[in-house]
Amino acid sequence: MEDTLVVRRKRSLPVRLLMARIEGESIWFRLLVNIILIAACVIALYPALRILAVSLRPHDRLLSTSLAIIPPDATLGNYHSVLFEKDFPLWIWNSLLITISTSIMGLILSATSAYAFSRWRFHGRSGFLIFLLTTQMIPAAMMMVPLYIIAARLGLINTYTGLVLSYSVSSIPFSIWIMKGYYDTIPSSLEEAAMIDGASRMYTLYRIVLPLAAPALAVVFLFNFMNSWNDFLLARIMLQRPAVLTWPLGLQSLQQQFQTQWGAYAAASILISIPVGGLFLFTSKWLVSGLTLGSVKGD
Amino acid sequence: MQSLTSQIITNSLGQVGLTVLALVAGVVLIELLVYLAAGKIFHAKNALVYMLLAPAVIGLALLIVYPIVLELRLAFSNMSLRRFKNPDYGLAQGLDNFKLIFTEPVLKQVMFFPVFLRTILWTGIQVVFHVTLGLGLALLLNRKLLLKGLYKVLLVIPWAIPQVIACLTWRGEFHFEYGFVNILLKAVGIPGVQWKSDPFWNFVAMNITNIWLGVPFMMVICLGALQSIAKEYYEAAKMDGATGWRKLRSISLPLMAPILTPAVILGVIWTFNNFNVPYFINENHLETSDILVTALFRAAFEYNRYGFSAAFAIVIFLILFIFSAFYIRFTGALKSVRG
Numbered sequence: 001m002e003d004t005l006v007v008r009r010k011r012s013l014p015v016r017l018l019m020a021r022i023e024g025e026s027i028w029f030r031l032l033v034n035i036i037l038i039a040a041c042v043i044a045l046y047p048a049l050r051i052l053a054v055s056l057r058p059h060d061r062l063l064s065t066s067l068a069i070i071p072p073d074a075t076l077g078n079y080h081s082v083l084f085e086k087d088f089p090l091w092i093w094n095s096l097l098i099t100i101s102t103s104i105m106g107l108i109l110s111a112t113s114a115y116a117f118s119r120w121r122f123h124g125r126s127g128f129l130i131f132l133l134t135t136q137m138i139p140a141a142m143m144m145v146p147l148y149i150i151a152a153r154l155g156l157i158n159t160y161t162g163l164v165l166s167y168s169v170s171s172i173p174f175s176i177w178i179m180k181g182y183y184d185t186i187p188s189s190l191e192e193a194a195m196i197d198g199a200s201r202m203y204t205l206y207r208i209v210l211p212l213a214a215p216a217l218a219v220v221f222l223f224n225f226m227n228s229w230n231d232f233l234l235a236r237i238m239l240q241r242p243a244v245l246t247w248p249l250g251l252q253s254l255q256q257q258f259q260t261q262w263g264a265y266a267a268a269s270i271l272i273s274i275p276v277g278g279l280f281l282f283t284s285k286w287l288v289s290g291l292t293l294g295s296v297k298g299d
Numbered sequence: 300m301q302s303l304t305s306q307i308i309t310n311s312l313g314q315v316g317l318t319v320l321a322l323v324a325g326v327v328l329i330e331l332l333v334y335l336a337a338g339k340i341f342h343a344k345n346a347l348v349y350m351l352l353a354p355a356v357i358g359l360a361l362l363i364v365y366p367i368v369l370e371l372r373l374a375f376s377n378m379s380l381r382r383f384k385n386p387d388y389g390l391a392q393g394l395d396n397f398k399l400i401f402t403e404p405v406l407k408q409v410m411f412f413p414v415f416l417r418t419i420l421w422t423g424i425q426v427v428f429h430v431t432l433g434l435g436l437a438l439l440l441n442r443k444l445l446l447k448g449l450y451k452v453l454l455v456i457p458w459a460i461p462q463v464i465a466c467l468t469w470r471g472e473f474h475f476e477y478g479f480v481n482i483l484l485k486a487v488g489i490p491g492v493q494w495k496s497d498p499f500w501n502f503v504a505m506n507i508t509n510i511w512l513g514v515p516f517m518m519v520i521c522l523g524a525l526q527s528i529a530k531e532y533y534e535a536a537k538m539d540g541a542t543g544w545r546k547l548r549s550i551s552l553p554l555m556a557p558i559l560t561p562a563v564i565l566g567v568i569w570t571f572n573n574f575n576v577p578y579f580i581n582e583n584h585l586e587t588s589d590i591l592v593t594a595l596f597r598a599a600f601e602y603n604r605y606g607f608s609a610a611f612a613i614v615i616f617l618i619l620f621i622f623s624a625f626y627i628r629f630t631g632a633l634k635s636v637r638g
Contacts, residue, residue, distance in 0.1 A: 025442070033439050034446075040436055041453040047511070048456055050479055051468050067482060090303040097311055101319050108326060113355035116348045135363055137623055139572040141592040142612040145373065145599045146366035152383075160311060161318040168322070169362035172355050201347055230461045233574050237600060243307060248463040252579075255467045262471065269464045277459035281452060284459070284519070 051273070055079065055266035078267035087242065088268050091250035098163050098246060099229045105168035106175050106224040107217060113172075114179030115205055119188065129180075132173035140233050143170075148237050158241045166238075167228040175220045182216030183209065219286045222279075229276065247272060326354045373609035380603035396610035405594050405611065406602065409586040415618075418571060418590040421506070425570040428510045430563060433517025438547070440518075441525045451522075458515035466579035469508040473580070498587035501580065505588060509576045513566070520562040524555040564626050571619065591615050 049069050056074040057064065064071075082088045117125060147166055148157075156162030190212075191204040199207070210217070232248040239245055245253075247268075254265040333353040338346035375393030378386035405411050440450060457465065472478040473494035481491035494504045532550045541549070552559075574592050581588040589597065595615060599608035 030442075033442070034444070037436070037439055037444075037446075037450050037454075041450060043511070044454050044456050044515070046479075047465075047468060047472060048460060050472060051464075054471075064477070067479060090307065093303055093308070094311065097315050101315050105319060105322055108323065109354050109358050112330075112351040116351035120345060120348045122345055122348050134623075135359075137568055137619055138367075139574075139592050139595075139612075139615060139619065141572070141574055141595050142370070142616055143363075143366055144596065145605050145608050145612060146369040147362075148600075149369065149373070149378075149605065150366060160315045164315065164318050165322075166362055169358040172359055176355065230463060232463050233596070244311075248461075251463065251467060255471065265467070265471075269468065273460050273464055276461055277456070280459040281455060284455060 048273070051266045051269050054262060055270050057263055059263065078263040079271070082264050082267045082271065086254075086264060086268075087245070087250055088247075088271070090243070091245055091247040092272075094160070094244055095229060095246040095248075098160055098167070099225055101160075101164050102167040102171070102228045103221045103224040105164065106171040107221055109168060110172050110175035110220070111179055111210065111213075111217065112205070114176045115183055115209065117176065117180045118183035119191075129177075132176055135173045144233065144237055147234070151238055156238070158239055158244050160244065162238050163228075163235060166234060167224075167231070171220075171224040171227065175224065178220050178223070179213065179216050182213050186212050215286075222283055222286070226276075226280070329353045329357060370609045370612060373606050374613055376606040376609075378605040378609075379607075380605075383605075386606060392606065393610065396607050397614070399607060400611055400614055406586050406589065406597055409589065409594070411614075414589055414591055414594050417502075417587075421502075421577075421590050422567055422570045424506055425509055425513060426563060426566050428506075429513045429517045429566055430559075432510070432514045434521045436514070436518045437521035437525055438551075440522055454518060455515045457511050458519075462512065462575050463579070465512055466508065466575050469504070469511070470579050470582055473504050495583050496585075498585055501583075501585055501588045505577050505580045508580055509570070509573065512576065513570070517562065517566065520558065521555065524558040525551060527558070528554045567622070568619065571622075591618075 053069045053071060055078050056076070057071050057078070058073055058075045059077055116122075117129065151157050151162045151166075154162075156165075186209060190208055191201075194204045194208055195201070230248070231246075232252075235246045235249055239249060251265060251268055251272075254261040254268065330350045330353055334346055334350040337343040337349045343349065372388065373386075374396055375390060376386040376388045377392050377396075400411050403410075405414060436454060440447060440454075444450065472480055475481055475491055475493060475495070478494070480494065485491055492500050494500050528551065532554070533546060536546050536550055571590075572592055573590070574596065577588060577590050577593045578596065581593070584597075584601075586594075592615065595608060595611050598604050598611055
């Protein structure tokens, strides 16, 4: 008895800390957990840091086998050339214009229908909701041929109109599901009270329900914004003239000239990724809840 | 070079402004017409419902239903770049198209079934990696950690970067001489790999890129699912002397299933339909790296065989449809809709 007590007292502080158990796990195990997580973070982050490294390289040193993140002769020359000598501002302008108008139209087209799905039980309601889910399974590539042919016949190739139309409509099914799910959580007693006071259905929708549904409207706006902002496929088919290109198409054209434009490509990527990635990280909680809502939660 | 001149700005603003105005006016007009028609002429009980639904229904009819109908019609035609204005339609044409898919190369050399099998292999590899790595990281993160917030932000970065940028960057990094992948390989004494021209390694490169891209989503889903499990279960299991593995198998996984299953199904559909990764990583247009959707894109827009591609698209949709039908049947996923 005496001996074991003596041995315990002799252990130094670091050893005791190492032997300590937090939530039933030894320090060694927790150290291992942290090492694995750090390794995973490095893998996740390194390719992104490489873009930064390439974007900071001077023009004559673009092709190098150096792995340093901040090159010794770092310069902002690539950023200057992207912002002032290339089409980059034009691509961003085009993308912003298309994306913002699409997101607004998506809201207008879906907010009222979702309300109908939430508050009324009508013929074909569940069939329609299932149809909306089914459209989400159609591969984007599958719709390209008919959309291209319709656009070509209507003269909408190389116009913003064609893209705005197809983006806003293709966002409807998802938007309706999200909005309906949110309307369902708003008690209809609020509207009934307003209607007893003589308000019409439309008045209660615009003055009571929509303001309450602002978080859902924001999620839908954000989701549609991200989708059309990042879309490559449809834009690739609809837009060919240099003056109307969106940024994914522009970046692709920069990246194709690997030898000469690699630095400009990298600088442009950083300029786009930081605001968009930041917005994403900031809002990812809502995006995730939205993504799984349609499939996890029903009525 | 095109610069952003004030003329371009006014032109584009004008065009987009007109489009949006026309759309809004159209929505209002349609709602009014439907309301009046349903209420005053047919005396329908639910005139308001029809009015609220009308814009979405008409939009979907014009830009989703009509294109699908057009696709069916095109599948029974021989439309191509040369016969864009005056294609022949007919049952024989259609049967011919569908026969061609299975008997002739869908692109230049590659046949349908190898592409189909590759798509299944690709989807299988991706889903296995996404779920195991995502679940693994989530399990590691699901404890008190000093830097937990930082880990979570850093690990989500591949998902936060716009996908086009991620794909183009990885494509650059698979460059034989200047990409970091080969530089790192050489640093540990392995000779560089021809990621872009070798069919096998190009497929590996596609998979590496998409694993990197897809793990964060699964991780976030798994972490959410893990955190929703009540602590009491684990405490009870501890009383009974359960080990970590046993707790995972008997508590975590079964309780995560309701969230994990739809996420996995969604993952399967997304991966099957993933266009960006196979398209961008395959810089040299190797037909041996194409999966069904990229092959479809090339058949349509590089070989300009529109009629054939329409038929091809229908075949791809049927494959997905059968998969989804099985899923719905076995899990009863849509039960909740019938409220």
